[in-house]
Each structure stands twice: as C-alpha cells, then as structure tokens.
Amino acid sequence: MGIEAIAKDKENKPRQVSIVPLAVQAGTAQPYQDNISMAHVPQIKIPATYIRGGTSKGVFFRLQDLPEAAQVPGAVRDALLLRVIGSPDPYGKQIDGMGGATSSTSKTVILAKSSLPNHDVDYLFGQVSIDTAFVDWSGNCGNLSAAVGAFAISGDLVDASRIPQNGIATVRIWQANIGKTIIAHVPITNGAVQETGDFELDGVTFPAAEVLLEFLDPADEGDGEGGGAMFPTGNLVDDLNVPGIGTLKATLINAGIPTIFVNAEDIGYTGTELQDAINGDPRALARFETIRAYGALRMGLIRNVDEALRRQHTPKIAFVSQPKAYTASSGKSVTTDDTDLLVRALSMGKLHHAMMGTAAVAIGTAAAIPGTLVNLAAGGGERTAVRFGHPSGTLRVGAQAKRVNGEWTVTKAIMSRSARVLMEGWVRVPRDAF
Structure with a gap:
C-alpha cells in the first residue's frame, strides 16, 4: 500500500x-x-506577446493565432480574454492571469492584416474589467497604439517592402473600435524594430526608442444633438446638471476618446492631486462616476444613467486647472513653468497614474479650440500644442484644429510614446475557459 x-x-x-x-x-x-x-481539463497554448506601450501594458495577439471560435467577436472571444487577463477577480488582484489589477494593465489587443486600402494592419482593443465579467470594446487605447506598429512588423503583418533596413517605418493602422486611422512612425535598425533608446516618458521608469503617433481626424463623425460632431451638444462649454452634486461647467468632446472635462476647483480639487488622494476615497470615486454617467447621458452615449455600468471604458472624466507647482509620484518637481495646464483623468473608475493616450488626444484637441475649459485653463487663445501636468509628470501633445462652415474640425493630433516587448511566447488557459 x-x-x-x-x-x-x-x-x-x-x-x-x-x-x-x-x-x-x-x-x-x-x-x-x-x-x-x-477529471481534469488540460490547458491550451496560444501564441501571444506581452508589451508595454506608453504607460500601459497589454497582451497582444494575431487574429490568426486565436482559437477559431475566438476569431470572431462574441461571447467566446470575451471569455477567452477574461481568462487570459485573470478576470473577473473578486479579490481585485488578477493573480491568476496576466493582468496587473489596474486599468493600465488589464488590456488586450488583436491585430490582423488590414482589409482596407492604404492601411497595413487592423487594430482592435479590448479593455478588460478587473472585478466583473466584462470586456469593453467601445474605445481605443492611445498608449498601446504605440506598440501596434512594432508588433505588426515583428508579426509579419506589414509588407516587407514597406520596412527599411535602417530608418523609420511608417505603419498605417486602422483602429477598428472607433473607425479611425493612426500612423505610427517606428524606428528600424538593421531590419528590425528598435526598442531601446534615450526617449524618456513620464510614467515609465526606463528610457526607450521614441515612436511618433499621428491620430488622423480624431474627432467623432457621428451626429450630435446640436449638430456638432466633435462637440455632441453643439457647445464648447455646457452646464451639466448632476443630481446630488449640482450644475457644473463641462466641456463634452469626442476626440481621441469621448471625454468629460470639468474644472478642478468646481469639484473641490486643485489639479495637483496624485492617485492616493482620490483612489483611497470611495465617496470621491462614486461622485466622479455619477458625473461620468450624467455626462455620458448628455453626450448621447447611453440612453439612461444605469447603462454607464456596462460602458466603463468610455467616456473618460477629467478635471483641469491652471499651472501650479507640485511633486509628481516619482518625486520629480513640476514647476509652474513646466506646464500650460494641469489635468487629472480617471479610467475604469480610478485616477490614472499618468494619462491615457486617447485622453491626451482629447486634451490636445480641446486645448487647440478657443473657449473650451481645457483651452481656458491653458490661458486661452489659439495654440497648436500644449504641455500638461499629470500625476507622473508632464506630456506634450499637438493638434491641428480649424473651423469649417462654422464647425470646429481637427485634422490630426500628434504625440510621442515608446513601446517595448516584455515577454513573448504563449499564454495558457484551461480548455474549458471559453
């Protein structure tokens, strides 16, 4: 025995x-x-790459490498990605998955050769909820956009004739979530993507190679209540009535990602806050979510405020203020001369540790249009670029805005990020997970 x-x-x-x-x-x-x-269920292996893009991290897949049932949108794909990331996790840690228990690290990307003319790759982004069984496909991730070009090149999704032996590869990306074009300028050395370099990005510990991103025609083209596509209400500033909170001045804009901007001082903040000041305050988080829900309703993104629970990724909510000196989360001193304005933004219900790339596009766009709250916080007037302060430091973003037939349009927004492969190989999931 x-x-x-x-x-x-x-x-x-x-x-x-x-x-x-x-x-x-x-x-x-x-x-x-x-x-x-x-009885036991074996795990299956799926080719995947874990990449840092900007101030986010995500698991990248080629569409062709996914199990056949997950190569099309739907419940199977969502279930697979939830299991890969480790959600839903009632502990909020994503220990049994690739997620890092923050909105910046609970992300997935699926790429395929583009079916559209004049584009190289189709890019689909899935924001995975941490504690609920939900994948939000309603928007883009601007930070991970910085890694799309590099992954597409390394994954043989870009025609080899478009990649120089040395220089800059221009990768034409179709952002499938929002139907927009992004141009990534990816450095190439000896025929391979260059990832290391001396470009520093606040919110990222180590320097890397610079990737310039152009977000073409980033404003929403949908029909707004007041006929303005970029501004869904037709106004640069609205009086947003939020039950239980009051009436707030707000700029509601669809550019990069739908975003609600309010003044920091109107909600009791200075604009210099770091994560702990807000994320450790459940009442503050609930108040921001209430403002976000009523802003989404006013923007026409939802039919009633309850739907905001099922649309966590968009819209974003941010608050702005004039420049002030503060100490960033890294200990770096930010002076009033370092910024044109201060911005703090929330993502998936928490204050972001730096700034979402798509929200940076919204900031740059709103700053370029005289009269928005973002523009006024930056001092007003016309401008083609703005440097704003966020919890981790500063970021510069440019935008080209002009009036056409009395309506504001933006032809492009530009910013620099970096990206680096952290691990590549396979992710494993139990066969019965999807």
Whole structure:
C-alpha cells in the first residue's frame, strides 16, 4: 500500500518497502492510490506577446493565432480574454492571469492584416474589467497604439517592402473600435524594430526608442444633438446638471476618446492631486462616476444613467486647472513653468497614474479650440500644442484644429510614446475557459 520505494535493511541489502503517509498510518485518512483517477481539463497554448506601450501594458495577439471560435467577436472571444487577463477577480488582484489589477494593465489587443486600402494592419482593443465579467470594446487605447506598429512588423503583418533596413517605418493602422486611422512612425535598425533608446516618458521608469503617433481626424463623425460632431451638444462649454452634486461647467468632446472635462476647483480639487488622494476615497470615486454617467447621458452615449455600468471604458472624466507647482509620484518637481495646464483623468473608475493616450488626444484637441475649459485653463487663445501636468509628470501633445462652415474640425493630433516587448511566447488557459 502506498508509494513503492527502494530501501536497505540492517545488513545493507536492498529491499522493497511501502511508504505510507503518516495520516494513513494513524488511521485518519485513506491512503494515496497508485493511479489517481480524476477529471481534469488540460490547458491550451496560444501564441501571444506581452508589451508595454506608453504607460500601459497589454497582451497582444494575431487574429490568426486565436482559437477559431475566438476569431470572431462574441461571447467566446470575451471569455477567452477574461481568462487570459485573470478576470473577473473578486479579490481585485488578477493573480491568476496576466493582468496587473489596474486599468493600465488589464488590456488586450488583436491585430490582423488590414482589409482596407492604404492601411497595413487592423487594430482592435479590448479593455478588460478587473472585478466583473466584462470586456469593453467601445474605445481605443492611445498608449498601446504605440506598440501596434512594432508588433505588426515583428508579426509579419506589414509588407516587407514597406520596412527599411535602417530608418523609420511608417505603419498605417486602422483602429477598428472607433473607425479611425493612426500612423505610427517606428524606428528600424538593421531590419528590425528598435526598442531601446534615450526617449524618456513620464510614467515609465526606463528610457526607450521614441515612436511618433499621428491620430488622423480624431474627432467623432457621428451626429450630435446640436449638430456638432466633435462637440455632441453643439457647445464648447455646457452646464451639466448632476443630481446630488449640482450644475457644473463641462466641456463634452469626442476626440481621441469621448471625454468629460470639468474644472478642478468646481469639484473641490486643485489639479495637483496624485492617485492616493482620490483612489483611497470611495465617496470621491462614486461622485466622479455619477458625473461620468450624467455626462455620458448628455453626450448621447447611453440612453439612461444605469447603462454607464456596462460602458466603463468610455467616456473618460477629467478635471483641469491652471499651472501650479507640485511633486509628481516619482518625486520629480513640476514647476509652474513646466506646464500650460494641469489635468487629472480617471479610467475604469480610478485616477490614472499618468494619462491615457486617447485622453491626451482629447486634451490636445480641446486645448487647440478657443473657449473650451481645457483651452481656458491653458490661458486661452489659439495654440497648436500644449504641455500638461499629470500625476507622473508632464506630456506634450499637438493638434491641428480649424473651423469649417462654422464647425470646429481637427485634422490630426500628434504625440510621442515608446513601446517595448516584455515577454513573448504563449499564454495558457484551461480548455474549458471559453
């Protein structure tokens, strides 16, 4: 009974013995069996790459590498990505998955060769909820956009004739979530993507190679209540009535990602806050979510405020203020001369540690249009670029805005990020996970 083993007797001669667990010897349990028969489901391997893009991290897949049932949108794909990331996790840690328990690290990307003319790759982004079984496909991730070009090149999704031996590869990306074009300028050295370099990005510890991103025609083209596509209400500033909170001045803009901007001082903040000041305050988070829900309703993104629970990724909510000195989360001193304005933004219900790339596009766009709250916080007037302060430091973003037939349009927004592959190989998930 038990596990058979070889031992020696007192005369040093080999003899066969049976090793029995102490609990069995004591008669308190059944002995282990030689052959354990139990139902189990094996894991499957899926080719994947774990990449930092800007101030975010995500798991990248080629569409062709996904299991066949997950190559099309729907419940199967969502279930697979939830299991890869480790959601839903009632502990909020995503220990049993690739997620990092923050909105910046609970992300997935699916890429395929583009079916559209004049584009190289189709890019689909999935924001995975941490504690609920939900993948939000309603918007883009501007930070991970910085990694799309590099992954597409390394994954043979870009025609080799478009990649120089040395220089800059221009990758034309179709952002499938929002139907927009992004141009990534990816450095190439000796025929391969260059990831290392001396470009520093606040919110990222180590320097890397610079990737310039152009977000073409970033404003929403949908029909707004007041006929303005970029401004869904037709106004640069609205009076947003939020029950239980009051009426707030707000700029509601669809550019990069739908975003609600309010003045910091109107909600009791200075604009210099770091994450702990807000994320450790449940009442503050609930208040921001209420403002976000009523802003989404005013923007026409939802039909009633309850729907905001099922649309966590968009819109974003941010608050702005004039420049002030503060100490960033890294300990870096930010002076009033370092910025044109301060911006703090929330993502998936928490204050972001730096700034979402798509929200940076919204900031740059709103700053370029005289009269918005963002523009007024930056001092007003016309401008083509703005440097704003966020919890981790500063960021510069440019935008080209102009009036056409009395309506504001933006032809492009520009900013620099960086990206680096952290790990590549396979992710494993139980076969019955999707």
